[in-house]
Amino acid sequence: xxKPIIRVTNVTKQFSDVRALDNLSLEIEPGIIYGLIGxxxxxxxxxxxxxxxxxxxxxxxxxxxxxxxxRQANEVRKIIGLAGQYAAVDEFLTGxxxxxxxxxxxxxxxxxxxxxxxxLLEQFSxxxxxxxxxxxxxxxxxxxxxxxxxxxxxxxxxxxDEPTTGLDPRTRRELWEVIRGLARDGxxxxxxxxxxxxxxxxxxxxxxxxxxxxxAQGTPSDLKRTLGADLIxxxxxxxxxxxxxxxxxxxxxEHLIEDVIAGTFRLPASEGSKTFLHVAQAFxxxxxxxxxxxxxxxxxxxxxxxxxxxxxTEGKGE
Amino acid sequence: xxxxxxxxxxxxxxxxxxxxxxxxxxxxxxVQPVMFxxxxxxxxxxxxxxxxxxxxxxxxxxxxxxxxxxxxFGSIQTGVGMAQDISKGVVDRLSSxxxxxxxxxxxxxxxxxxxxxxxxxxxxGVGTLLxxxxxxxxxxxxxxxxxxxxxxFAFSWISLTFGLAVKDPETAQVAGFLWTFPIVFASxxxxxxxxxxxxxxxxxxxxxxxxxxxxxxxxxTGGGSPEAVLRTMLWVVAIVAIFAPIxxxxxxxxx
Numbered sequence: 001x002x003k004p005i006i007r008v009t010n011v012t013k014q015f016s017d018v019r020a021l022d023n024l025s026l027e028i029e030p031g032i033i034y035g036l037i038g039x040x041x042x043x044x045x046x047x048x049x050x051x052x053x054x055x056x057x058x059x060x061x062x063x064x065x066x067x068x069x070x071r072q073a074n075e076v077r078k079i080i081g082l083a084g085q086y087a088a089v090d091e092f093l094t095g096x097x098x099x100x101x102x103x104x105x106x107x108x109x110x111x112x113x114x115x116x117x118x119x120l121l122e123q124f125s126x127x128x129x130x131x132x133x134x135x136x137x138x139x140x141x142x143x144x145x146x147x148x149x150x151x152x153x154x155x156x157x158x159x160x161d162e163p164t165t166g167l168d169p170r171t172r173r174e175l176w177e178v179i180r181g182l183a184r185d186g187x188x189x190x191x192x193x194x195x196x197x198x199x200x201x202x203x204x205x206x207x208x209x210x211x212x213x214x215x216a217q218g219t220p221s222d223l224k225r226t227l228g229a230d231l232i233x234x235x236x237x238x239x240x241x242x243x244x245x246x247x248x249x250x251x252x253x254e255h256l257i258e259d260v261i262a263g264t265f266r267l268p269a270s271e272g273s274k275t276f277l278h279v280a281q282a283f284x285x286x287x288x289x290x291x292x293x294x295x296x297x298x299x300x301x302x303x304x305x306x307x308x309x310x311x312x313t314e315g316k317g318e
Numbered sequence: 319x320x321x322x323x324x325x326x327x328x329x330x331x332x333x334x335x336x337x338x339x340x341x342x343x344x345x346x347x348x349v350q351p352v353m354f355x356x357x358x359x360x361x362x363x364x365x366x367x368x369x370x371x372x373x374x375x376x377x378x379x380x381x382x383x384x385x386x387x388x389x390x391f392g393s394i395q396t397g398v399g400m401a402q403d404i405s406k407g408v409v410d411r412l413s414s415x416x417x418x419x420x421x422x423x424x425x426x427x428x429x430x431x432x433x434x435x436x437x438x439x440x441x442x443g444v445g446t447l448l449x450x451x452x453x454x455x456x457x458x459x460x461x462x463x464x465x466x467x468x469x470x471f472a473f474s475w476i477s478l479t480f481g482l483a484v485k486d487p488e489t490a491q492v493a494g495f496l497w498t499f500p501i502v503f504a505s506x507x508x509x510x511x512x513x514x515x516x517x518x519x520x521x522x523x524x525x526x527x528x529x530x531x532x533x534x535x536x537x538x539t540g541g542g543s544p545e546a547v548l549r550t551m552l553w554v555v556a557i558v559a560i561f562a563p564i565x566x567x568x569x570x571x572x573x
Contacts, residue, residue: 049410052410052414053413053414054410054413054414074416075416077414077415077416077417078416080414081414082410082411082414083411084407084410088406088407088408088410088411090332090335090336090408092335092336092339092340093332093335093339097335101328101332102415104324104328105325105328105329105412105415105416105417106415106416107321107324107416133339146411149411159414
């Protein structure tokens with residue numbers, strides 16, 4: 001792994017009555033989209049707030065791009081961006097005014113502020129609405145504006161706290177594209193999400209937090225693999241059943257599972273989609289057309305449910 | 319330091335923009351003190367005893383008090399606005415930027431002071447229609463307006479402390495009226511403090527609003543007392559010296 005851009009070492013965060021993070025350590029590789037998932041109250045938001053210098057750890061240390069978030073907080077703030085579910089956009093300011101205000105607060109020159117605002121409004125499809133107050137914006141436009149504001153500088157690290165919560169599916173997908181674009185341009189993205197499909201398709205690496213500690217870690221497919229291999233599920237019409245069974249037995253008789261009642265067969269996809277293709281080709285060769293054939297992977301939901309315990313009482317940390 | 323000033327200007331402008339773009343809020347927050355003025359002038363004006371100023375209209379007694387009271391009530395909005403920015407995540411967003419923490423707080427109190435200038439001017443306009451006149455010259459008149467604004471600015475820091483403590487805009491609004499009411503009514507705004515029971519006079523004579531009102535009367539119409547101007551300034555300094563550090567601490571802890 002390249003030199004980590006974020007290094008969290010033995011961090012504990014104690015609020016008066018809740019231990020939001022408990023001796024947590026992790027490292028994040030530069031340039032990736034890193035997902036934090038976990039039940040409500042697990043400590044995701046606390047971790048983001050610590051990384052974004054909004055709060056300080058009770059013990060332990062955190063470095064962002066080699067800078068200490070406590071001792072060099074102001075230096076850290078010059079290279080990070082923060083956006084989230086709140087979409088902290090002023091309703092009464094126009095999109096352009098919001099961007100220009102944030103740019104001014106990043107201490108960019110007047111000229112740069114003006115040019116960068118125009119650029120971002122264009123890039124985030126807000127040019128037509130640039131001079132309308134944000135209260136006339138849709139939910140998706142709000143999030144885009146919030147994100148764009150953080151991009152007035154080119155942040156090395158972008159923190160997104162539940163960036164798509166409450167958005168409709170189409171708008172979510174649009175935002176995913178924007179986030180992927182950020183990573184393509186070299187920004188490391190750390191996002192928290194409640195949507196496991198989002199973590200699955202969008203992130204390169206996932207950490208599952210529960211009770212302030214890491215419950216599981218890995219790439220999305222790693223995590224799912226820990227719950228066992230994918231399964232290929234096949235169903236035939238009754239007239240093809242016998243011939244179909246013979247083909248499957250020819251591939252891996254030992255592991256073939258037959259569900260007589262449902263009329264389906266299951267075969268472990270030990271090599272994932274490669275096994276799937278192999279099975280499909282075998283049917284084509286035998287001129288049998290299964291009524292249904294699908295690849296079943298354990299979903300992140302399964303991982304989530306298997307790895308996290310009972311929900312804990314809502315903490316102040318979230 | 320240069321960044322602190324620049325950031326404060328940027329954030330003050332942002333807060334003023336909110337006031338400008340929500341004219342209905344500005345309208346109603348000006349109507350309320352105007353109603354106070356009209357109600358007290360016409361309802362209680364005939365009944366209130368005015369030792370020493372028997373021959374003048376009640377408005378001359380009332381308006382300087384209402385000006386200081388308006389500045390005081392206006393300061394409630396500082397805490398409400400801060401609580402609003404916290405609950406909406408605006409403070410988080412601002413805190414993630416490389417700006418001075420003090421600028422977030424200063425931008426708030428300065429914008430509210432600027433709004434107070436506008437509301438106080440409206441009040442003077444209405445008071446003039448009701449028969450009020452400045453008698454001590456331009457310099458004293460501007461001094462009076464400046465003092466009212468400064469007074470409101472000092473109380474903005476108390477309001478800010480409450481807003482940061484409760485973090486919820488509605489609670490801040492209700493709490494704001496709670497702590498300002500005793501100050502407003504146990505003062506010389508509406509009636510001379512000499513008419514109150516002795517035990518209450520210990521509070522009402524020396525509390526900041528009475529001092530401010532007496533100072534305002536002195537600067538606008540030659541009533542009140544000249545020492546009150548100095549005492550008001552002392553109150554302003556004391557309040558800011560106590561509540562600015564407390565609110566700064568609460569602000570750091572809230573984030």
